[in-house]
Every structure is written in structure tokens, then in C-alpha cells.
Amino acid sequence: MDVFILIIASYPVAVFTSLLLVVVIYWLIAILGLIDIDTLDLPEIDADAELDSLEGLTGVAGFLIKLGFQGIPVMVILSLLTLVAWWTSYFCVWLLPFALNGIWKLVLGTAILITSFIFALLITRFLVIPLKPLFRKNTARSKRSFLGQAVVIRSSRVDEHFGQAEFNDAGAGLILNIRAKTPNQLKKNDRVILLEYLEKDHVYLVIPERDFY
Structure with a gap:
């Protein structure tokens, strides 16, 4: 040693x-x-x-x-x-x-x-x-229309500059980068809805699931 x-x-x-x-x-x-x-x-x-x-x-x-x-x-x-x-x-x-x-x-x-x-x-x-x-397959998959799907926040916060969520695809799960308008009350383990995909930044805009329905 x-x-x-x-x-x-x-x-x-x-x-x-x-x-x-x-x-x-x-x-x-x-x-x-x-x-x-x-x-x-x-x-x-x-x-x-x-x-x-x-x-x-x-x-x-x-x-x-x-x-x-x-x-x-x-x-x-x-x-x-x-x-x-x-x-x-x-x-x-x-x-x-x-x-x-x-x-x-x-x-x-x-x-x-x-x-x-x-x-x-x-x-x-x-x-x-x-x-x-x-890697190309995973990237292409993340860019396909997941809009309207619910995901679970895995980061400590979500704002205009930072945020991650996990999409349960019946497999190992897919990690997506997400963003949300502030101020908000979003926190880890909250469920949010994917509203829009920003191609330039490779992120999804989200809102709380309770505000979607």
C-alpha cells in the first residue's frame, strides 16, 4: 500500500x-x-x-x-x-x-x-x-416529441438556467435537461409536464403537472 x-x-x-x-x-x-x-x-x-x-x-x-x-x-x-x-x-x-x-x-x-x-x-x-x-440514438430520442409527457424532477431546483428531470421510459430512465420560469415552487421529486423543446439549448420548458390539467 x-x-x-x-x-x-x-x-x-x-x-x-x-x-x-x-x-x-x-x-x-x-x-x-x-x-x-x-x-x-x-x-x-x-x-x-x-x-x-x-x-x-x-x-x-x-x-x-x-x-x-x-x-x-x-x-x-x-x-x-x-x-x-x-x-x-x-x-x-x-x-x-x-x-x-x-x-x-x-x-x-x-x-x-x-x-x-x-x-x-x-x-x-x-x-x-x-x-x-x-449516443446518436439517445440524442435523437431525447429530441423526439416528448411534449405533454410527465417527468420527475431530480435536481435540487429548476429555473431559467438549470434543471434536470427523469423520464420513465420503462427502462433505465432518460435524463432530460429542463427549464422553468421563476419564481416557482418546484423542487426535487415534483412532477412536471414537458411543454416545449428548445433546439438551440437542448432543453425542455416545463410547468408543474398540477397547472397543466
Whole structure:
């Protein structure tokens, strides 16, 4: 156990350990319904769009889209990427038959850091790209007319900027992003009706079920 703690807390594994903690915290908060799951989702890009149309995208979103990750939830990508990179860097350090100090430790650690990230990126792409049709199917389904259906609020509040609800589809359930006018008395576990779908923001406008009938 001492060796394990020492490795995950040392460079370069500590970099991915920190990122992994952030990912775990994010999913815990998402499970509690305190943030929208797709808050960080990539912008939708037409499958037939030319590469030139992506030149204006910068940062992480542009990088992921150019690698073909559009249509896949960002946190799914980042979670898998971080986990694979963490394991790769951990075992690289653990399997090294020698120990280095000073500048050489920094050089070797940086090499492991970069190699682990590239390897994780390739593995992540290999694993999630074949699943893209499944994510497209779920997205298309959420955009179909659920209007008039009742859903149950799963977030702590619902206002013009935040809100989540669960639609019981006789399966695992579908999580929808919802919005409502304020002030209101909506709270977790209340039932609301889906009134309108806002394509641009990918959210549903809702009203209390008692006000619908």
C-alpha cells in the first residue's frame, strides 16, 4: 500500500491522479443532480461538414472534434481518457527497474506523462468511436416529441438556467435537461409536464403537472 500511495502521489502519476479526482467528484455531483450532465458537451457538427468549418474551434472542444469525438458526451471521453492515462503512467513507473533523481527524473517523468496521454487518447478513441451510433440514438430520442409527457424532477431546483428531470421510459430512465420560469415552487421529486423543446439549448420548458390539467 505504501508503494501504491507513493507512486500515485509522485510525478508524473500525480497529474493524472488529480484529474481522476476531479472526474470522480464531477460524477458524484452529477448523480446528486446538482449539475447538468451534458453541460460540457461538444457543439453539434454536421457529419458532412468540411474540415474547414472546424478551423474556428479552439481549445479542448476543437481538439476533440477534430479527432472525431463529436456526438459523444465530453465527460465520457475525459473520464475514460483520464482513467487509461492514470493506469498507464502508474504501471510505467511501477515497472521501471531503476530509479532516477534530479533532472533525469523530471525528463523521464515528462516522457511517461506524454506517452501515457497519447496512448490513452488512442485507446479512448478506439473504445468510444464504435459507440457513437448509440449516443446518436439517445440524442435523437431525447429530441423526439416528448411534449405533454410527465417527468420527475431530480435536481435540487429548476429555473431559467438549470434543471434536470427523469423520464420513465420503462427502462433505465432518460435524463432530460429542463427549464422553468421563476419564481416557482418546484423542487426535487415534483412532477412536471414537458411543454416545449428548445433546439438551440437542448432543453425542455416545463410547468408543474398540477397547472397543466
